[in-house]
Amino acid sequence: MGQTTTAKFRRIRKLFPVTGERKRITYLNTASTGPLALPVKKALYDYYEATQYLEKSAMDADAFAALDKIRVLGAGFIGAGPDEVGFGFSTTFGLNIAAFGLPLKNGDEVLLSNIEFPANVYPWLALKERGIRVKFIKSINRQFDIQQFRKSISRKSKVLSLSSVQFFNGYKNNLDEIGAICKENGLYFVVDGIQGCGAEPIDLHKSQIDIFSSGAQKWMLSPLGTSIFYIKKNLQAKLTTPFASWLSVDWKLDFTDMFHYELPFFKSAQRFEMGTYPYAHVFATLAAFKMINSLGIGNIQRHNHNLLDILIEYIQSNHHYRVTSCLKEEHRSSILAFTCVNAEEIYGKLRRSKIVTSYREGAIRVSPHLFNNADDIKRLIAVLNSF
Ligand SMILES: Cc1ncc(COP(=O)(O)O)c(C=O)c1O
Incomplete structure (x- = not known):
């Protein structure tokens, strides 16, 4: 260096x-929680200082511009386009978009490693109600094993959901190789990226990842309750909307006339975001992302x-x-x-x-x-x- x-x-x-x-x-x-830098703490404090005393509206154009910048910088961290990235509040949030948004049906199978962090297990187990089963892939030496993965794939398999970096021993998976196997076998490839995003380069397009989610509270050094998620461009229209927010539609920043129920959903990953946003956290996350980006x-x-x-x-x-x-x-x-x-x-x-x-x-x-x-x-x- x-x-x-x-x-x-x-x-x-x-x-x-x-x-x-x-x-x-x-x-x-x-790997547990990233500490906050002074500019990140200052952003939290400044937001409340400015908005509690009528100086500034809680939801003005600055807040939405900050969200846009987060999407752009976040996209840069993961090799994605800004319209493929959304701002969320946990890794779990993005994994739920995958579990409940992907076109899965009764009888389908989801493949998971048997040493995943539970955040990437429970959203999939909840699909049992719809007749969708989880099949665990045996790990070898506490590592995800490519041969075992290949052996586990059946005609019913529709998804592999895997963490980019193993939370307890730091084993980094070869996402390019795994992504290629997913595509050969017609599997959606979902990645929990929280243990690498912000510290390890990752290229979601190159690794053929369909959906990615990462909390920002660890390696992206942002406050708890912040995350980014990614949905591949050509998958966005195929995904059902598992939950919808009044901010999943485009108000063009005009919140003076609210009885509009005909607004179309955003076409980008923003459709899956949930409002009202935690704006103080938005500004703080932006400060953290700028710091990471500068290095x-x-x-x-x-x-x-x-x-x-x-x-x-x-x-x-x-x-x-x-x-x-x-x-x-x-x-x-x-x-x-x-x-x-x-x-x-x-x-x-x-x-x-x-x-x-x-x-x-x-x-x-x-x-x-x-x-x-x-x-x-x-x-x-x-x-x-x-x-
Ligand atoms: C691999 C992995 N996924 C997810 C999480 C946490 O998920 P969430 O951001 O939803 O709390 C952790 C650690 O807290 C983790 O190590």
Whole structure:
């Protein structure tokens, strides 16, 4: 990474109060929730300051312009067109658009990995009422396995829904290869992208993904209750509208004359958005997206992987610990998990030392992001070394 880019990361770190002296916290847990940067917090505060005292309408053109910018920047993060992207409030929201919007019928089958985060399971299980069954694909070594996937496909299979990055061990799926298999077999390809979006480049068109959803509260460093979703252009008209909002139609920003029930639904992904929007969160999300965009996701990925390299080198030189993540370059992400005989005890010690990680499925999960630096990893290593 060039000097200018390194300097940019250093500057952006200063915008995160969690890295400051006052808190004395080493936050290595973006896979749970991303911390908020000062411009993001300021956007929340400024919105309420401006709208509570009649200075500014809660729903003026600025708010809708901010939503447009989120769609444009969000589309840039995932290799999509802005009219394919919508603003939502959780990963689950977009997955429900898929589960209840795709043209599925009684007797159809949905394929899921048997190690998915539950957000990508329950919306599909709810289809049982319509006679649509979930079939789980066996994972091998706690990874999604292409051969098992191929074996699981039957004439009834209509959808594969999969996370881009495994939440507990950071295994990054080869979405290009999986997307090609989906297309060969006439399957819709749905992706839960929350554990990568904002930290790992992804190209939805190239990977032939039909529907994608990602909460913005983790790697996109936005407030809780924000997300983006994607619906491939030529699928939008085929999708039924699982729920409809008064803001799924185009008011041309005129809210003075409301008894219009004849307005057509938006033709873009915006049709699936739900209003009233949380406008303060909209401005805050935009601030976070601008920050990510200023660094570039390719640079962020390199930064995060470089930090994890320091930890990997340490773990590999210490027989007490064992990496449980896959270290093949194509399957690496910004999440690394490792374990040892007393992993839970060590996790507790880290917490008491104000080093924030997660304990997931028997391993310690470390997830650095753009605001972390090598000193953070060295502080973690110092605690590991004390055992
Ligand atoms: C893979 C994965 N999907 C989804 C979620 C959360 O979903 P939602 O944004 O709907 O709360 C998480 C973590 O919280 C996750 O790790």
